[in-house]
Amino acid sequence: MEEELRNLIKVWISAFISISYCYYISSRISKGFLRLLSLLPIFIIFLLIPLFFSSVHFCVISAFFLTWLAPLSPLPSTLSRFFCFACFPIKTNQKPSSSQTYNKPMSKWVLASKVMIFSFLLQLYSNNYHNSLSQLPFLAIFTIHIYLEAEFILFSTGTLLSTILGCEIERVFNEPYLATSLQDFWSRRWNRMVPSVLRPTVHIPVQQYTTRLIGPNLAFYAGVLATFLVSGLMHELIYFYIIRKSPTWEVTCFFMLHGVVTSLEIWVKSMRLCPPPHRAVSSLVVVVFVFFTAGWLFTPQVLRNNVHKRVINECLFVIDFVKSHLVNIVM
Structure with a gap:
């Protein structure tokens, strides 16, 4: 350490x-x-x-x-x-009226409930209860853990820098489990810094270049697929940093699958072939699709290479470190 x-x-x-x-x-x-x-x-x-x-x-x-x-x-x-x-992954909050819903600060009650859930998960780890779980329940718990930990890190970073810089910072995550579509999930709720970077650097240039080749309608979908491809490749790089092994391209397949399904979703909406489902139904479908495709393509490398054990051990080490120092202060 x-x-x-x-x-x-x-x-x-x-x-x-x-x-x-x-x-x-x-x-x-x-x-x-x-x-x-x-x-x-x-x-x-x-x-x-x-x-x-x-x-x-x-x-x-x-x-x-x-x-x-x-x-x-x-x-x-x-x-x-x-x-x-x-x-740092921060962006000043311009508060445009069209996206005001996605720029609201996190409720104190929501934050408190997430802290309680995360504490409960850490308690499961410290008591080794997670070792007795089968793969699917453990994946569900570990996925929630990773999401909450990422949100806490980015939320605390944004809050600290907002105070230092004297400006309001946009939230990086905005309750992705409430997304009503994959487009809503990836572009407005999950890790919003990434689409804000990839849209001007990948999506728009690809769309502009391919417009003269395949027309404006197909060019839009080419931009969507190119964005998901770049995101997949960047995640492959991050996996390489963690595992230090040659990529298996499962993560890229995960993002390309989501790019294709998101494109189909946008096309179906534009054709207005059927009325939109109720928010509760669409949110459930999105969460289930993301979870099962992640379990199929995104997390296998994590489990095969015991990255989950390293993450859990590092969390438990920090807890023990803080406890020991608190005891020393009290004594």
Whole structure:
């Protein structure tokens, strides 16, 4: 653990130096090939950063914060703001009227209930009750655990940076289990930082390029599939950081499957072939589809390579660490 903390300090010092260099270069070299060439060493550094960690949590967080999102950040007016927006998955809340539903802050009661559920799951782990469960119930519990932990990390990060920067930060997750369609799930509720990055960098360019080849209607779906493909490839990279083995492409298949089904869903809605189902029915269908396709394609690598055991052990280690230090403080 001490070695991991030293690596963490080194990584964030390197990140600050790299971001400062990017800020300096971007303010002095106009957009084009020369700027891209100047920033290429930073892209390589951020691509290698997760390999410095053996901890699943540190590896995944650094991969998501730095490897994926940092090179695609805008250029704010000051270095401090640029560092915050480049190194953390945050976005200022503009509160457009069309998406006001998705920008509401999390209710204190909802947050409290999620903390209680997460505490209950940790208690199951500490008492080894999870070892007696069959695969399907354990996958359900572990999926809830991963979602809650990711939301807590991103929520606390956003809250802290919102206080420091003096601006309101958009929520990254917005109750994805309430999604009424796959389009709603992926574009408005689940990890909203990713679509906000992939839409201008993948979806729109692909749609514009393919419009002249296949027409505007099919070009839209080409943009959707390209977005899911890039997301799948980035998740394959994150899996490689964690497992350090050649990809099996199951994760890419998971995202391509969801891209195809989401495209079909959008097409059916546009054709108005049938009335939309009740919200409760559509939400249940979305949750079931996401859960079972994830169990089929997304999580097998996690179980085969015992990543779930590493995640649980790291959580239990943190709990024991906090308990021991609290006891020492009290004594």
